[in-house]
Amino acid sequence: MAFVLTEEQTMLKDMAKDFFTEQVPVANLRKLRDAEDADGYDKAVWKQIVELGFAGILIPEEHGGTGFGPMGLGIVMKEAGRTLAASPLYSTAVLGAGLIMAAGSDEQKGALLPKIAAGETLTALALEETNHHNPLNTAMTAEKSDDGFTLTGDKKFVIDGHIANTLIVVARTGGAAGDAQGLSMFLVDAKADGVSITRNHMVDSRNAASIGFANVQVSADAVLGSLGGAYAELESSLDLARVCLAAEMLGGAETVFDTTLEYLKERKQFGVIIGTFQALKHRAAELFCEVEICQSVLLDALSALEDRRNDTPRAASLAKARVGDALRLITNEGVQMHGGIGMTDAVDVGLFMKRARVQAQMLGDTNFHRARYADLGGY
Amino acid sequence: MTALDSFREETRAWLEENCPASMRTPMPEREMPWGGRQAKYPNPDTKVWMDNMASRGWTAPTWPAEYGGGGLSKEENKVLQQELGAIKARPALTSFGLWMLGPALLEFASEEQKKKYLGEIIRGEIRWCQGYSEPGAGSDLAGLQTKAEDKGDHYLVNGQKVWTSYADQCDWIFCLVRTDTSVKHDGISFLLIDMDDAGVEARPIKLISGASPFCETFLTDVKVPKENLVGDLNKGWTIAKRLLEHERSMISGMGMGAGAASMGGMEAVAKENFGADGEKIADSSIRQAVADHKMDQQAFGLTLKRAEAEAKAGQGMGAAASMFKYYGTEVNKRRFELLLDLMGTQALGWEGEGFDKRELAVTRSWLRSKGNSIEGGTSEVQLNVIAKRVLGLPDA
Numbered sequence: 001m002a003f004v005l006t007e008e009q010t011m012l013k014d015m016a017k018d019f020f021t022e023q024v025p026v027a028n029l030r031k032l033r034d035a036e037d038a039d040g041y042d043k044a045v046w047k048q049i050v051e052l053g054f055a056g057i058l059i060p061e062e063h064g065g066t067g068f069g070p071m072g073l074g075i076v077m078k079e080a081g082r083t084l085a086a087s088p089l090y091s092t093a094v095l096g097a098g099l100i101m102a103a104g105s106d107e108q109k110g111a112l113l114p115k116i117a118a119g120e121t122l123t124a125l126a127l128e129e130t131n132h133h134n135p136l137n138t139a140m141t142a143e144k145s146d147d148g149f150t151l152t153g154d155k156k157f158v159i160d161g162h163i164a165n166t167l168i169v170v171a172r173t174g175g176a177a178g179d180a181q182g183l184s185m186f187l188v189d190a191k192a193d194g195v196s197i198t199r200n201h202m203v204d205s206r207n208a209a210s211i212g213f214a215n216v217q218v219s220a221d222a223v224l225g226s227l228g229g230a231y232a233e234l235e236s237s238l239d240l241a242r243v244c245l246a247a248e249m250l251g252g253a254e255t256v257f258d259t260t261l262e263y264l265k266e267r268k269q270f271g272v273i274i275g276t277f278q279a280l281k282h283r284a285a286e287l288f289c290e291v292e293i294c295q296s297v298l299l300d301a302l303s304a305l306e307d308r309r310n311d312t313p314r315a316a317s318l319a320k321a322r323v324g325d326a327l328r329l330i331t332n333e334g335v336q337m338h339g340g341i342g343m344t345d346a347v348d349v350g351l352f353m354k355r356a357r358v359q360a361q362m363l364g365d366t367n368f369h370r371a372r373y374a375d376l377g378g379y
Numbered sequence: 380m381t382a383l384d385s386f387r388e389e390t391r392a393w394l395e396e397n398c399p400a401s402m403r404t405p406m407p408e409r410e411m412p413w414g415g416r417q418a419k420y421p422n423p424d425t426k427v428w429m430d431n432m433a434s435r436g437w438t439a440p441t442w443p444a445e446y447g448g449g450g451l452s453k454e455e456n457k458v459l460q461q462e463l464g465a466i467k468a469r470p471a472l473t474s475f476g477l478w479m480l481g482p483a484l485l486e487f488a489s490e491e492q493k494k495k496y497l498g499e500i501i502r503g504e505i506r507w508c509q510g511y512s513e514p515g516a517g518s519d520l521a522g523l524q525t526k527a528e529d530k531g532d533h534y535l536v537n538g539q540k541v542w543t544s545y546a547d548q549c550d551w552i553f554c555l556v557r558t559d560t561s562v563k564h565d566g567i568s569f570l571l572i573d574m575d576d577a578g579v580e581a582r583p584i585k586l587i588s589g590a591s592p593f594c595e596t597f598l599t600d601v602k603v604p605k606e607n608l609v610g611d612l613n614k615g616w617t618i619a620k621r622l623l624e625h626e627r628s629m630i631s632g633m634g635m636g637a638g639a640a641s642m643g644g645m646e647a648v649a650k651e652n653f654g655a656d657g658e659k660i661a662d663s664s665i666r667q668a669v670a671d672h673k674m675d676q677q678a679f680g681l682t683l684k685r686a687e688a689e690a691k692a693g694q695g696m697g698a699a700a701s702m703f704k705y706y707g708t709e710v711n712k713r714r715f716e717l718l719l720d721l722m723g724t725q726a727l728g729w730e731g732e733g734f735d736k737r738e739l740a741v742t743r744s745w746l747r748s749k750g751n752s753i754e755g756g757t758s759e760v761q762l763n764v765i766a767k768r769v770l771g772l773p774d775a
């Protein structure tokens with residue numbers, strides 16, 4: 001089990017840290033938000049991310065990637081989370097590359113992976129239909145047509161849905177909501193007839209979209225993974241994404257913890273530094289323990305993915321839930337300990353709290369993952 | 380075959396020969412191998428096993444051989460522990476001397492002291508207790524008042540210690556004493572006292588659990604030879620702090636295992652009491668509570684493993700002992716709270732009819748667990764240590 005980074009991984013981490021700190025600070029997200037940027041991400045930054053090899057970090061070298069594996073991807077996502085870097089990394093480098101690598105045919109891999117690594121293709125996973133993540137509850141249908149399938153239904157909370165060229169759509173070719181059997185995945189051109197995409201403006205100033213599919217025709221070779229049996233492939237990719245998301249979340253938690261700690265050391269009230277107050281010291285020490293505990297579950301989950309361990313789903317649920325709990329506590333305490341200034345848009349802590357709310361809901365909140373952890377534990 | 384392989388082979392053969400069959404069975408509390416001058420051995424194999432292991436120094440496998448320890452490398456010790464685990468061997472010796480005093484002596488004691496005391500610990504001849512806390516010095520440990528006056532050829536010790544574990548069954552006590560009243564931390568010394576000496580008296584304290592694992596220890600005009608001072612005069616606080624780290628990591632380790640396991644596991648208790656829906660615990664809020672707790676426990680276990688891996692790689696997690704003590708004991712307390720919730724009325728027995736032995740043990744353990752976040756430095760003290768040493772938050 002890799003609780004200590006290798007030399008190569010440490011170099012990657014330092015490189016990612018320098019890049020995001022210097023080139024994509026939180027100010028970058030503020031600029032996109034305040035300019036009401038239509039894309040919601042900075043194309044110049046994405047170009048740099050691609051040049052650093054981060055877009056293809058999961059993708060093997062034969063398909064144009066850098067082949068650093070899940071651990072490398074998690075390391076980069078954590079650093080991106082530290083500065084709230086808005087980019088298609090999650091939707092494309094994590095979910096898109098992950099799903100195509102797990103479920104794609106050789107042709108699909110050959111066609112798509114090099115383009116993802118080169119930053120030319122952006123993907124988005126159209127999965128959610130209800131207010132809470134639950135892949136089994138997918139109701140959208142894909143009916144067999146003469147030379148392919150007809151997709152009908154509505155998707156919501158599609159991260160980066162309005163900037164993607166290629167949508168990965170989860171729909172039913174059989175079974176009913178609640179069944180694992182009958183789920184299929186389709187690669188759909190975002191510009192296809194019948195696809196209507198509406199950007200949603202989210203509390204975290206990041207990208208999400210609602211997408212309607214009205215009798216969208218796709219050919220038979222648009223099927224990604226096994227027809228009617230895509231649930232297992234989907235779940236394994238979702239676990240990868242859940243852990244990478246936990247990495248991004250822990251990056252955010254670290255930044256909020258660090259800045260709050262700095263604030264405790266400089267803010268004076270009653271003529272003294274507020275960090276001398278035991279009521280605040282103890283809370284800060286508790287947050288420190290939370291961060292440390294989360295580092296352990298995250299590293300364990302990343303090594304589970306890396307080593308293809310059998311208990312990867314449990315490790316992923318543990319990471320998403322435990323980091324989710326910690327991030328909520330740390331962002332809330334961060335705002336509280338900053339006092340009045342924490343309520344202003346001028347300091348960053350509020351941005352992290354808003355992002356945390358969105359991250360919590362992505363791919364299952366703490367309740368979802370606690371229940372899943374119990375399911376997988378046989379109780 | 381590598382050297383380690385042959386060590387494993389030799390160890391396995393030796394254990395096969397020297398570990399009595401009854402020492403490979405679960406250990407009842409009364410057969411705990413504490414050693415010492417007052418030790419009783421309801422099962423004579425306990426003593427045989429202790430002596431056999433001590434003859435190889437394997438009661439203290441990694442201590443230097445020159446003092447009677449096993450002199451094993453980390454890797455060899457790992458092999459030994461694996462082989463002991465494989466035959467489900469009981470510990471040959473459990474003792475505060477091994478866990479706490481010994482490591483401190485190895486670091487701070489004189490050559491003569493190491494020769495004398497370490498050997499006695501390894502062979503289980505002397506059972507040690509710890510004289511730290513006093514009625515007026517709990518969390519503020521350095522406020523201790525037990526006085527050791529220099530009387531030329533000896534120290535004259537007067538004062539009272541409290542929470543001395545099993546003092547009524549112990550032979551020697553390692554004490555923090557005040558040798559300078561004009562300063563606080565720099566007026567404390569570390570002294571070893573024979574409890575057979577005139578003026579030493581231990582009285583057990585009855586706890587909320589009904590058990591009396593701790594004593595009050597009174598020291599009245601006790602004459603202690605000067606050679607029993609460990610380290611420099613007035614430098615005892617340094618040793619005390621180091622020893623507390625050993626104690627804290629020991630107590631945080633208590634967070635794992637015991638309790639629910641005796642009842643077949645938290646999940647089984649929950650299903651038994653709240654019904655099962657297929658494999659699932661039928662009551663969803665109880666199920667969430669069990670999962671939440673098990674996740675916390677898993678996360679803590681992973682953090683212990685990470686600390687081990689980082690230590691091996693030469694990296695430190697900072698005031699790790701304080702963090703583990705705080706988190707581990709709080710998780711352990713929550714575990715017993717949840718277990719009692721799950722067991723309902725069956726966790727409410729004190730003794731006698733209506734409750735089985737395991738249930739009664741859980742109730743007592745629940746009460747005992749409350750001490751985990753108090754002994755060895757309260758949770759609040761641990762948080763102070765983290766705030767100061769790791770986070771660098773200023774003192775008032």
